[in-house]
Amino acid sequence: MSLKVYNTLTKRKEDFVPQEPGKVRFYACGPTVYDYFHIGNARPFVVFDVFRRFLMYRGYQVIYAVNITDVDDKIIKKANNEGVSIREVTQRYARAYLEDIYKLRILPPDVNPRATAHIDEMIELIRKLFENGYAYEVDGDVYYDVGRFKDYGKLSGKKIDELQSGARIEVDERKHNPLDFALWKSARPDEPWWESPWGNGRPGWHIECSTMSMKYLGSTLDIHAGGEDLIFPHHENEIAQSEAATGKPFARYWMHNGFLQIRGEKMSKSLGNFLTAREVVKRHKPEAVRLFFLQKHYRSPINYSEEILSETENALMRLKHVLENIERTxxxxxxxxxxxxxxxxxxxxxxxxxxxxxxxxxxxxxxxxxxxxxxxxxxxxxxxxxxxxxxxxxxxxxxxxxxxxxxxxxxxxxxxSLFGAEEETGVETGTFNQLVNILVQIRNDLRAKKEWALADEIRNKLMESGILIEDRKDGTSWKPVKKNKNN
Ligand SMILES: [Zn+2]
Missing domain, CATH: 1.20.120 (Four Helix Bundle (Hemerythrin (Met), subunit A))
Structure with a gap:
């Protein structure tokens, strides 16, 4: 049996063959940290986490990178609205993102690069695009010259002429082509900026992903993943930038997850049906949220409702009860x-x-x-x-x-990650450690009073529960050990 993957680039299912046998370079677009992520954004985080870990289970060495976009129009807007610094906004929501993926039992990525820590590399990549004739500058703004990249549209299947005639594209006299996108934006008041050969400014969103993915995974990725709303223009532009700079294919397999809908509509703030993952895991078990996503094929749209999630939770509990009953038996x-x-x-x-x-x-x-x-x-x-x-x-x-x-x-x-660790106590680690420390202290007091029998009983009982007590000259310490479990 070999693994097959639907590739958005070729629009068909293909045998999965990484460029280097046994090794998978896997990149997924991460969050823009200007708010808590909503339950729709949780879908790619959960499904790609499972795919990454399945690849590991199948014996691949996987390098998994997920970026954090911490400079962006939405972030700047949020900071200005709140009257706080951009850093305050990005730190708050980057932390919240990490907390939320942890709650959703998502394994931390191998690399979690932040855009603002890679500005020099972005400038270097833009410089390369100038060198290769794909970039031009107008008044401190740098654009990508879409007309120069003959493969533009190969991922989304869109043709440049059709896109141009399709309305809704802002006409900007300064651009060669209305589809040209910003690689570098000149500094404006109340915006963060960095020095560059084209004057002070900040990077465009697309160049961030090209830069960080190639920095950590090399010129050619095995898998590039994200939500289907990113196919155009974000991923199309990433391909244009990366391939124009390196002359090599950017990603071998492009994977995209379908939308999450709520009452048949796409979830969005403006429709007022916005629900953060954080709120959802307060009401439902995080494992139920995972099962909710996993019970649907990742490319299909998925409908969210409280009822569906409650049903999923019941289904999950049925499975967990089976496991518990087996353990008891x-x-x-x-x-x-x-x-x-x-x-x-x-x-x-x-x-x-x-x-x-x-x-x-x-x-x-x-x-x-x-x-x-x-x-x-x-x-x-x-x-x-x-x-x-x-x-x-x-x-x-x-x-x-x-x-x-x-x-x-x-x-x-x-x-x-649906059933939880077998050793799970249900008590928070901090509280748990404190409780063990109390028992260790009581035992030390008993030993001081030469009440050996009771002291030994505490040690043995702790040992049975998987806690090893070690008496040394400088005091008593303890550590968890693997329980002798009949599995
Ligand atoms: Zn991206």
Missing amino acids: LEGKKLSEIEEKDLTGPEKQRWESLQKNRLRFIQEMEDDFNTAGAVGQLFEMAKIANRILEEEELSENNQKILKFIHRTFHEFDSFL
Whole structure:
């Protein structure tokens, strides 16, 4: 089986072949930090997180970069409206972004570059575009000369002439072509600026992504991902800039997720149907938000409503209960692996369908990351588990089957992150540490009073709970250790 990916560039599903065997250079457009991100923006963050981790699960070394746009018109507007500095706005919302992706169980990207930390590299890239004849300057503004790039439109399928005749493009006498876009914008009052060969100013949005992606991943990326609203002009312009500068293909596979709709409309502030991811995870489990996205193919539009999310949450709880029931049933049992030859009757049938479910799960994921089809297999496996759990007699083989289901769920959870860590306490780490410290202190007091039996009991009980106490000359310390769990 090989992985297939739908490539927006070629408009078909293709075998996924990274340029270097075993290694994937993966870039996804990140947030512009001027507000909390809305639940629609959470979709690419969640689905591309799962794809990245699935690639890791399949044995690829993945370098995953997601930028943070911290200089932009929207940010400047927000700062001016609030009467605060741009830095204050970007720091506040960059922090909020990191907190929110953490809550959504998204693994931090390998690189999270901020635009304002890469201005020199952006200037360098613009200089290269001048050198290659793709940039021109007017009164301190620098534009990309779209007419010079013969492949312009290859991602979006738009033709330059059609775009020009299509109205709604601002006519600017200073530009060679109405489609030309800004690489560098000259400084205006109340705006941040940096020095450049073309005078003080700031970079355009598109050059930020070209610069940061190529800096961390090289001239050619394996996957460039983002929401479908970014195909034009953002990604089209990224291609034009990067390929004109390097002469090499910019990205081998372009992946785009579909829109999120609310009551059939696209979510937007102006329609008043704007809902931040932060608000949603206050009302629903973050894992339910993940499942909500994963139950739909990432390229299809998805409808958001409170009812749908509540239903998803119930479905998630059904799966979690199956896992908990299995854990309770098998607690303390030492089970060897299933020997297929010993299986007969319904046990054999169950075992065989579970094998199919597991295989099918992986096949669905390898078919353009069809998480909807994959997750469906988990529900099938849960049905088998429930049937076994309802039986009065639990044969050893059925116990082994339960163990297999449990293990498979957790195996896939290494990239789905739906069920939570097995060791999860539900207590915040800070509180937890404090509680252990209190117990350690009580034990030390007991030892000082030579109440050895009770002191040892505390140590042993903590050990059973996965906390190792170490008495040294300079005091007592503790650390969590892996519990001896029968899984
Ligand atoms: Zn971008």
